[in-house]
Amino acid sequence: MIAALLESFAAAARGLPLTLAIWGAGVATGLALGFVIGAVRFFAPAALSWPLAAVVEAVRGVPFLVQCFLLYFGGPFIGIDLTPIVAGWVALSVYGAAYFSEVFRAGFMAVPPGHLEAARMLGIPRNQAVLRIMLPMMALAVLPSLANLAVILIKETAILSIITVPELTFRVQGVGSATFAFAETTLVLALVYWALVEATAVASRHAERRIARALAA
Amino acid sequence: MSAPILSVRALERRVGDVEILRRIDLDVMPGEAIGVIGPSGSGKSSLLRCIAGLDEVSGGAVMVEGRQTRPGDGAVGMVFQQFNLWPHLTARENVALALKLVRRMPAADAAAKADAALARVGLGALGGRKPAALSGGQQQRVAIARTLAMEPRVLLFDEPTAALDPELTTEVLDVIRDLAAAGTTMLVVSHEMGFIARLSTRVVFLDHGVVVQAAPPAALFGAQAEPRVRSFLQTYLDRVAWARDA
Numbered sequence: 329m330i331a332a333l334l335e336s337f338a339a340a341a342r343g344l345p346l347t348l349a350i351w352g353a354g355v356a357t358g359l360a361l362g363f364v365i366g367a368v369r370f371f372a373p374a375a376l377s378w379p380l381a382a383v384v385e386a387v388r389g390v391p392f393l394v395q396c397f398l399l400y401f402g403g404p405f406i407g408i409d410l411t412p413i414v415a416g417w418v419a420l421s422v423y424g425a426a427y428f429s430e431v432f433r434a435g436f437m438a439v440p441p442g443h444l445e446a447a448r449m450l451g452i453p454r455n456q457a458v459l460r461i462m463l464p465m466m467a468l469a470v471l472p473s474l475a476n477l478a479v480i481l482i483k484e485t486a487i488l489s490i491i492t493v494p495e496l497t498f499r500v501q502g503v504g505s506a507t508f509a510f511a512e513t514t515l516v517l518a519l520v521y522w523a524l525v526e527a528t529a530v531a532s533r534h535a536e537r538r539i540a541r542a543l544a545a
Numbered sequence: 546m547s548a549p550i551l552s553v554r555a556l557e558r559r560v561g562d563v564e565i566l567r568r569i570d571l572d573v574m575p576g577e578a579i580g581v582i583g584p585s586g587s588g589k590s591s592l593l594r595c596i597a598g599l600d601e602v603s604g605g606a607v608m609v610e611g612r613q614t615r616p617g618d619g620a621v622g623m624v625f626q627q628f629n630l631w632p633h634l635t636a637r638e639n640v641a642l643a644l645k646l647v648r649r650m651p652a653a654d655a656a657a658k659a660d661a662a663l664a665r666v667g668l669g670a671l672g673g674r675k676p677a678a679l680s681g682g683q684q685q686r687v688a689i690a691r692t693l694a695m696e697p698r699v700l701l702f703d704e705p706t707a708a709l710d711p712e713l714t715t716e717v718l719d720v721i722r723d724l725a726a727a728g729t730t731m732l733v734v735s736h737e738m739g740f741i742a743r744l745s746t747r748v749v750f751l752d753h754g755v756v757v758q759a760a761p762p763a764a765l766f767g768a769q770a771e772p773r774v775r776s777f778l779q780t781y782l783d784r785v786a787w788a789r790d791a
Contacts, residue, residue, distance in 0.1 A: 445599055446629035446688075450643035450695055451617035460642065464633040 332509030336500050336516035343499035344520075350413065350495060351485050354420030355478045361421060362428025369429065370436040380429075387426035393487050395419055400491040416488035416495075420481065427477050435470035436462070468540055475532035482524055486517075496520060550575045550610055550730050551596070551699050557604035558588075558595055558754075565591045567754045568605070573699070573732070578725040580745035580762070581734045584777060588754040589734040593701045596732070597623045609698050617647075622697030626704040628688045630676040636663060636687045637672035640694050647695070662690035666720045682713030686720055693724075700724070700731040707736065718744075738781045742766050750774045 365384065369377045387395065399408070400415045410418065439462050447457040489498035497517060504513035549572035556569040566588045573579055581589045594600040596607050598616040606613060609620035630639050640659035644650045650658065663672050666686040676684050685705055692700060702721060706714040718740050725731060725744055735741055741748060742762040749759045750771070758771045765774060 440627070440629070442625055442627050442629040443631060445616075446623075446625065446631075446691075447643075448599070448616045449597060449621070449623045450691070451619060451647040452643055453646070456646050460646070461631050465631070468633070 329509070329512060332503070332507055332512040333516060335507070336503050336509070336513045337520075339499040339503045339513075340496055340516055340520045343494065343496035346413070346494060347482075347485050347496040347524075350416055350420060350488065350493065351482050353417050354424055354485070355481060357417070357421040358424025358428050358481070359474070359478075361425035363432050365425060365429035366432025366436065369433050384426045384429055387422060388430075392419070392423050392484050393490060395423060396487055396491050412488075412491050412493045415491055416485075416493040419491075420485065420488070423484065424477065424481050428474060431470050431473045431477065432466075434473075435466035438469045439465050471536050471539060475529075475536055479525055479528050479532060482528060483521055486521065547575060548611075549573055551732075552608040552611075553592075553596065553605070554608070555605035556592070556595055556602055556607065558591055558600060559603040565754050566595065566602075569754075569756055571749065571756070571759070573730060575730055576728045577730055577746045578744050579732045580741035580748040581732055581751060582736070582738065582741055582748060582777075583751035583757075587751040589751050590703050591754075592751065593623070593703050593732060593734055596699075597621050597701055599623070619695060619697060621699050621701060622692035622695060623701045623703065624685070624689050624692055624705050626707045628676070628681075628684045628708070630684055630688055630691075632676050635673050635675055636668065636679065636690075639676070639687055640672075640691045643691070643695055658694055659690070662694040663687065665693065666690045667716070680713060681709045682716045685709065685713075685717045689717075689720055689724075698730065700729055702731060702733040702735070704734050704736070738766070738778065739785075750777070752777075 365380050369380055369384075390398075396416070396419045399419050400410065400412065403410060403415070443461060443465065444457055447461055448454075452460070485495055486497040488495055489501060492498065500513050500517050500520075504510045507513075551571075551573040553569055553571040556566055556571075557564070558566040569588075569592060571579070581592065583589050591600055595602050596614075598607070598614055598621070608614070612620070614620045630636075631642070634642065637656055637659045640662050641650075641652075641655040644655035644658055645652060648655075660669060660672050663669055666689050668683060668686055668690065671679065671683065676687070679687065685708075689705075705721065706717050709717060714737065718737065721731070721733065722740075722744055733741065733744065745762050747759060748762050748765045750757045750765060750773075752773055757773050758765055760769065764770075766778065770778065
């Protein structure tokens with residue numbers, strides 16, 4: 329039993345770098361994409377906004393597992409033939425973007441119109457008002473929700489093992505398949521993900537405080 | 546006789562079937578302080594917002610020195626009930642931002658001008674504070690300084706003390722009074738009747754989007770008040786009487 333646990337931890341250590349890399353990349357592109365989607369849905373006319381709304385609703389309405397299957401196994405039928413790691417990164421980015429975009433959209437809506445009217449009366453151009461006033465005000469409001477979502481996405485990376493991304497879960501489950509020590513490997517998985525989530529949650533709260541201090545009193 | 550600095554001509558604003566403002570005519574001479582009073586929903590704020598260009602007009606025109614105004618063209622400055630200070634910037638940065646972005650002043654010049662504007666509203670020492678570290682009255686004075694720094698031809702105050710308690714109200718009203726005494730042309734929407742009576746060269750009473758009466762305060766608050774104005778003022782006078790008798 330001890331041997332199985334140790335072997336599981338070793339496998340986890342081998343899978344951890346890819347889990348972190350794919351998570352980091354997915355969060356980064358998800359944030360960028362989510363910001364663009366949120367901004368378009370807030371600022372652009374309905375004709376541009378509603379197709380994006382439909383996509384966001386679809387992504388939020390379908391389990392992440394099913395999305396991964398669709399992209400990885402269904403993609404080749406329409407000429408999208410991705411390696412597991414790239415497919416995992418794309419899937420995580422799109423999934424994250426859908427949720428991030430809603431947070432950004434809410435952030436834009438949370439800026440009181442009067443703050444922009446004040447800028448308008450003073451002659452500050454609209455793009456400058458968005459850049460200098462709206463975005464900093466919004467950043468404060470959305471930071472906790474974004475950090476929370478990013479932490480949740482760590483756990484979603486486990487699903488990428490299904491499309492053979494050799495990340496943490498894939499590696500540790502490999503030990504389970506080889507040794508039949510499913511209880512031990514699953515326990516290790518639970519402990520490692522929990523530790524990861526706690527570590528990122530602490531780190532994100534720290535980052536949040538620093539950014540908040542930089543932005544406001 | 547000089548020309549009016551602000552001319553409102555047959556100004557109309559409709560939203561759907563609702564007539565917010567009905568053919569408002571108003572000429573304001575340089576240096577005048579116009580008090581705008583009336584019941585809630587009478588169109589006072591709408592009048593100011595239409596003059597500012599923030600609300601769309603359905604008819605008529607607003608001219609400052611003979612030119613149609615647009616928001617941000619520097620003709621009209623607006624002070625809002627909710628201050629609308631930008632919370633992530635210090636008082637000085639709030640005042641300096643438009644100087645930098647619109648007037649294209651170098652940062653040091655903008656900061657110096659911002660400090661001068663803050664000094665004018667009695668906040669010379671608090672330029673480094675963020676809005677959250679200021680009282681409501683101080684925040685509104687920063688908002689006034691922010692508008693003053695851009696040197697608009699006409700200043701609009703939209704219920705500038707409605708969000709403040711009585712003590713903080715006084716410090717804001719004192720600033721507005723000083724500006725009026727210095728010859729700033731202004732329109733002030735307020736429910737502070739005593740203040741409006743002392744400040745204004747003329748008082749406009751609005752009801753249901755119509756100017757019921759426009760007259761010097763002595764007339765409008767006195768024996769020459771129209772019946773509708775008199776009934777509106779009665780509640781205020783009752784309160785003052787209660788305070789005097791107590």
